[in-house]
Amino acid sequence: xxxxxxxxxxxxxxxxxxxxxxxxxxxxxxxxESLTASESAVDGVxxxxxxxxxxxxxxxxxxxxxxxxIDVLKVFCYSPSEVVLQQVALYKVQRGxxxxxxxxxxxxxxxxxxxxxxxxxxxxxxxxxxxLYQMLAPYGxxxxxxxxxxxxxxxxxxxxxxxxxYVNERQKKLE
Amino acid sequence: xxxSGFSDTTTPQPKKDLPRISGSxxxxxxxxxxxxxxxxxYPGGAIIPVYDALYDYRDQINHxxxxxxxxxxxxxxxxxxxxxxxxxxxxxxxxxxxxxxxGLADAMLDSxxxxxxxxxVASTTLGTDAFQEINFIEITNSxxxxxxxxxxxEDIPEAIARAFYIxxxxxxxxxxxxxxxxxxxxxxxxxxxPTKFIRSYIPHHDIDNDQILEAARLINLSRKPMALIGQGxxxxxxxxxxxxxxxxSGIPAxxxxxxxxxxxxxxxxxxxxxxxxxxxxxxxxxxDCDLLIAIGMRFDDRVTGDPSKFGINAxxxxxxxxxxxxxxxxxxxxxxxxxxxxxxxxLTEKITKCDHSAWLDEFRVCYNIEREDIIExxxxxxxxxxxxxxxxxxVSQQFNDAILVTDVGQQQMFASRYFRFKxxxxxxxxxxxxxxxxxLPAAIGAKIGAPERDVCxxxxxxxxxxxxxxxxxxxxxxVGVKIVLMNNGFLGMVRQWQELFxxxxxxxxxxxxPDFEFLAKANHIPYRCVERHEELDEAITQMRESEGAxxxxxxxxxxxxxxxxxxxxxxxDKIRLE
Numbered sequence: 001x002x003x004x005x006x007x008x009x010x011x012x013x014x015x016x017x018x019x020x021x022x023x024x025x026x027x028x029x030x031x032x033e034s035l036t037a038s039e040s041a042v043d044g045v046x047x048x049x050x051x052x053x054x055x056x057x058x059x060x061x062x063x064x065x066x067x068x069x070i071d072v073l074k075v076f077c078y079s080p081s082e083v084v085l086q087q088v089a090l091y092k093v094q095r096g097x098x099x100x101x102x103x104x105x106x107x108x109x110x111x112x113x114x115x116x117x118x119x120x121x122x123x124x125x126x127x128x129x130x131x132l133y134q135m136l137a138p139y140g141x142x143x144x145x146x147x148x149x150x151x152x153x154x155x156x157x158x159x160x161x162x163x164x165x166y167v168n169e170r171q172k173k174l175e
Numbered sequence: 176x177x178x179s180g181f182s183d184t185t186t187p188q189p190k191k192d193l194p195r196i197s198g199s200x201x202x203x204x205x206x207x208x209x210x211x212x213x214x215x216x217y218p219g220g221a222i223i224p225v226y227d228a229l230y231d232y233r234d235q236i237n238h239x240x241x242x243x244x245x246x247x248x249x250x251x252x253x254x255x256x257x258x259x260x261x262x263x264x265x266x267x268x269x270x271x272x273x274x275x276x277x278g279l280a281d282a283m284l285d286s287x288x289x290x291x292x293x294x295x296v297a298s299t300t301l302g303t304d305a306f307q308e309i310n311f312i313e314i315t316n317s318x319x320x321x322x323x324x325x326x327x328x329e330d331i332p333e334a335i336a337r338a339f340y341i342x343x344x345x346x347x348x349x350x351x352x353x354x355x356x357x358x359x360x361x362x363x364x365x366x367x368x369p370t371k372f373i374r375s376y377i378p379h380h381d382i383d384n385d386q387i388l389e390a391a392r393l394i395n396l397s398r399k400p401m402a403l404i405g406q407g408x409x410x411x412x413x414x415x416x417x418x419x420x421x422x423x424s425g426i427p428a429x430x431x432x433x434x435x436x437x438x439x440x441x442x443x444x445x446x447x448x449x450x451x452x453x454x455x456x457x458x459x460x461x462x463d464c465d466l467l468i469a470i471g472m473r474f475d476d477r478v479t480g481d482p483s484k485f486g487i488n489a490x491x492x493x494x495x496x497x498x499x500x501x502x503x504x505x506x507x508x509x510x511x512x513x514x515x516x517x518x519x520x521x522l523t524e525k526i527t528k529c530d531h532s533a534w535l536d537e538f539r540v541c542y543n544i545e546r547e548d549i550i551e552x553x554x555x556x557x558x559x560x561x562x563x564x565x566x567x568x569x570v571s572q573q574f575n576d577a578i579l580v581t582d583v584g585q586q587q588m589f590a591s592r593y594f595r596f597k598x599x600x601x602x603x604x605x606x607x608x609x610x611x612x613x614x615l616p617a618a619i620g621a622k623i624g625a626p627e628r629d630v631c632x633x634x635x636x637x638x639x640x641x642x643x644x645x646x647x648x649x650x651x652x653x654v655g656v657k658i659v660l661m662n663n664g665f666l667g668m669v670r671q672w673q674e675l676f677x678x679x680x681x682x683x684x685x686x687x688x689p690d691f692e693f694l695a696k697a698n699h700i701p702y703r704c705v706e707r708h709e710e711l712d713e714a715i716t717q718m719r720e721s722e723g724a725x726x727x728x729x730x731x732x733x734x735x736x737x738x739x740x741x742x743x744x745x746x747x748d749k750i751r752l753e
Contacts, residue, residue, distance in 0.1 A: 012375050015324070020316050027317060057502075064499040070321040070341055073375045167374045174372050 004033075005059045006078045006085065006151045009048040010040060010160050012071040021048060021072070024065045030054055034087075034148025042160060045073060049150050074163045076153075083151040089129040091120045094140030102135055117142060193364035198328030198354065199228035201365050202292060205335040206236065208367040211263050213237045213254060213623055215247040219267025220307055222294030224359035226265075239623060239652050242644035244271050246616035248278020248349075249642070252287045253620030256603045257578055257628075259412070261288040261343045262620065268294045269307030272314075272353075277610060279318040279349045284607025285433060286410060288347035290338045298326040298355040311353050320348030328361030332368075340370035345378030346497040347410060379496050382513045382521065390468075390492045390509045391525035397466035397490075399534055400426045401457065403449060403478075406433035406606075407471015407496060411516035414438070414599045417470065420523045425531040427538050429457030431472050433606045436596035446538040450478045451741045452588040455549070456541035458739070458747040463537070464489040471495065471515045474504040475607065484746035494518055548752050549738055554593060556708040560732035563589040563661050566711065570631055570659060571595050573715050577629035577657075578603060578621050582614030582638030585667035588737045590633040612641030618656045619648055629657060629719070636662040636688050646698035646726075655723040658700075660691060663731050671736045695726040704728040 011017050018037060025032050033051040040047035052059060059077060067075040093099050094117055103110060103120060106128075112119035122132050129146055153159070196204070202225050206214070214236055218226045229238060241247045244266045251262025262282075266275055272293040282289045296305040315322050321341045325334045331354065338350040394400060402424075408417050414437050421428050421438070427446045428438060432453075438445050447454025461467075467486040471494060472478070479485040482504045493500075493507035494515050501510040511518050553564030563586055571594045579594045581587040581604040591604065603621050605613040618632035639660055649656060666684040673681050695702035701721050705714045705728070718725040741750045 016312055016316070019313060023317050061499070061503055064501075064503075068497070068499045070373065070376045164374070167377070170377070171372050171374070 002053050002055055004051065004053050004080055005056075006080065006083050006149070007050040007052065007059070007063060007066070008076045008078070008151060009050065009066055010042075010073040010075070011046050011048070011069075012073065013044055013046050014071045017046075017069070017071055018048070020069050021050075021066055024062060024069075025052075028058070028062060028065075030058065030062060036148045036150055038150070040160065042164070045160070049148065051149060074160060076159055078151070078153060082155070083153050085125065085149045085151045086123055087126060087129065087147050087149040088121065088123045089132070089144065089146040091122070091132070091136055091141060092117055092143040093120065093136050094142070096139055099136065099139050102132070106132055106135075108132065193366050195362055196365050197224065197228060197359065198331050198361050198363060199224040199359040201328065201331045201363060202335065202354070202359070203228050203232050203236065204365055205332050205367055206263065207232070208369070209261075209335070209339045211236060213239065214263045214265055215239045215241055215250040215254070215620065216265035217241055217244050217247055217267070217271060219271045219294065221268035221296055221356050222265060222271070222292075222359075224356065225292065225294070225354075237623075239619070239648065241616065242647050243642065244274035245277050245612070246619075246642055246645050246648070248275050248282065248289065248291070249610070249613050249616035250620035250623070250648075251289050252278065252282050252285070252613075253580060253603050253617030254624035255287050255289060255620075257600060257621040258624040259600065260624070261290055261339055264289065264291045266291065266293050267307065268296055268311070269309050272309060272311045276314065276318060277608070279315060279351070281605055281608040281610045281613060282349040283318050283320065285605065286347050286406060287349065288342040289349035290335070290342050291349065291351045293351060293353045294359070295324065295353045295355045297357040299357065301355065311351065315351045318349070319351050322351040322353065324353040324355070325358050326355045328358050328363040331358065331363070332365065333370075336368060336370040337373065340373070341376065345376075379514050380498070380512050382518055383511075384521075386509055386511045387518065387521045387525060390494075390511050390522055393466055393490055393492060393509060394424060394426075394468065394522075394526050395529075399464050400424070400466040400468060400531070401446075401460065401464045402426050402428040403467060403469045403472050404428055404430040404434040404437050405470060405472020406431065407494075407515050408434060408437040409599055411471065411496070411514045413471075413514075413516040413519055416516060416519040416523070418442075420519050423523050423528050424526050425529045425535075426468065427531065427535050429454070431475070431478055431606075432591055432604060433602070434472060435591060436599050436601035439597055440595040444535065446535070447542070448591060451480070451743070452592065452737050452739065454542070454592070455545035455739050455750060455752065456538040458741060458750040459541050460538060461485065462487055462746070462748045466490050466492065468492045469494060470519070473497075473500045476504070479505060480741045480743075480745050480747040480749070487746070545739065545752070550593075553589075556711070558732070561706065561708060561711065561729055562732050562735050564593050565708070566659065566661065566729050566731065567593040567633065569711050570715055573712070573719050574629050574631050574657070577601070577631045578625060580604070580614055580618040580621055580630060580632045582632075582634040583609045583611045584635050584638060585671065585735070585737050586633040586635050586638075586661040588668075611638045614638055615642045615645045615656075615658070616648075618658070619645060619652070619654045622654050622656050623652070626655075630655075632656055632658045634658060634660055635667060636660065636664065636686055636691075637666045639691075640688075643694060646694065646700060649700060649724045650698045653723060657718050658724070658726045660726060660728045661731050662688065662691070662728055663733050663735065664688060665733060667735070668737070670734065674734070674736065691726065691728050700724045700726050702726045702728065704730065706730040
């Protein structure tokens, strides 16, 4: 059965790694719903947040194939309930009383104001972002852009740190 | 230290006491530090500096000049699989690099350790579609274990050290190091440190004792177990550990194509080859097994047939070094992770000594059926034409400790079925990718890696013509490969499928061949052709006794089929004897 999964990939900062990661998906004909890349809390370690919809077994195999890439440190896979997910959307809309009402009611930030339009920012879940989109659409939405979700796990454990401690131990044993 | 991906842009200060050499010389000296003795390669514009450096080291490194870059890879594969060392290749940028892709893919699927150095245009012209520029890193992402582009001379030793470590450790595979021309020319202070650790790469995980205990418990409970030997045993050098495990457990053992020779063919517990054209017993008995112990194998579809029916009544223990292979195709009840060299002895220690001779007898009953229906007719010297089975059998009798190299197709299956193995690392064949044309260059590499052993190549008329230019390499480098050309004038395996599944519509599988005698003679290779049963043994003797390379063309029956056969996608116990 298809379910949504959040895959987080921690890797070394190596040129071309993104392409190696996406190859794993294309090779298995799995569509990436969204992908964001950023630095992580650990210096020099990059973090990718990838959302896929697929069955659990296939995703488990994907995770192992990504982790097999030499410059990938560790891959984790979560269900939506295990993480806090947020994405950010920007809306360029025509100015008007109705729009300003919506801004007040929906906890939206105003980023830029011009004579005839304003740029709004909404951070939240996909559903909230879509809801606001629907509401703004009748008032003249010029442009809309939305990021993919980023995720942070709810658990207290810092799984990447645990992995790095583990490999440091291994390295010490080798020396 | 974390791998920076060479993103550091600071200019290194010259270090005292270290020799200041070019990046190209650093390539060669890095090879020497890794113990490289032989390189397979082909020069070209963007790699000339490395070849220039190699010129000064001709007495320390043997460079084999192939005739096509694909064959540099296959030769390095043959070398690696015969010796257990990492195969090394050098090619130029652009077409030189793209020509290697088939070889890389083959090495990737068959877990062969390869380090390929490719030349690249100067870093200042990268991305400009310069002459012979191609984005080789992007192209090789899915056919390499690791790849890396080097743009500064001082980064060369670390990249090469990593390449050898990654290629040969864990589950081996091919690695590409793409070096720009300015990095080859640039000067650097040479200091080589072999890589022993990469924090993002764990070649084999810690052994989980609970999994060993659970595996032992299943083995001790099992009444009808079968061991499935894969190439992991050979790659791990675990042949002795395997023997001890089998002899204590009493378990019948079958082998995958690439696992052949890990256990001698005449071992009393050896029950034959798995797979589509494997032996009858290990396929037919698959559904009767209550336990399958997969030892360093990956449940390729040519082995499992319909994977959902594979070992349908059996629990499965998967002993594997690569976590990504576990539960990929067949669900493992117990996964024993790690190098089988280390896990097998731990398992052997925990199992009780057992005798499965009644169960083994059931395999013998099947073997006797196969012997009567298939094997004896195949190797018998009768009928109007020579046939592939009898040729393999006759060659195997005279070359009784040779390395068998095959191409791909019917001769590959006949050879792996009827050749007898005495010791490990005695079969070199393209299993995963099924690359026609693999045989001749792989045999060259094998012979160069193991000059003290006979190397027998079985190749079809189709496969030989895919890479026949390497006969020139055989002549130039004086490689004593014994080539048995099974000439049936067809692309035999495809023709067999057309006969069985496509209503005998032989669509473009018939070959009108050149005169192979001229081809051999043009390359100064002694040649003989046989067509009759009574000449066969004597011709093989002539080949064996002749010094150096020999091409024995055997005109075999035009339309012969390989049996038994598991029809594609069917459960393996549906194996057909005709």
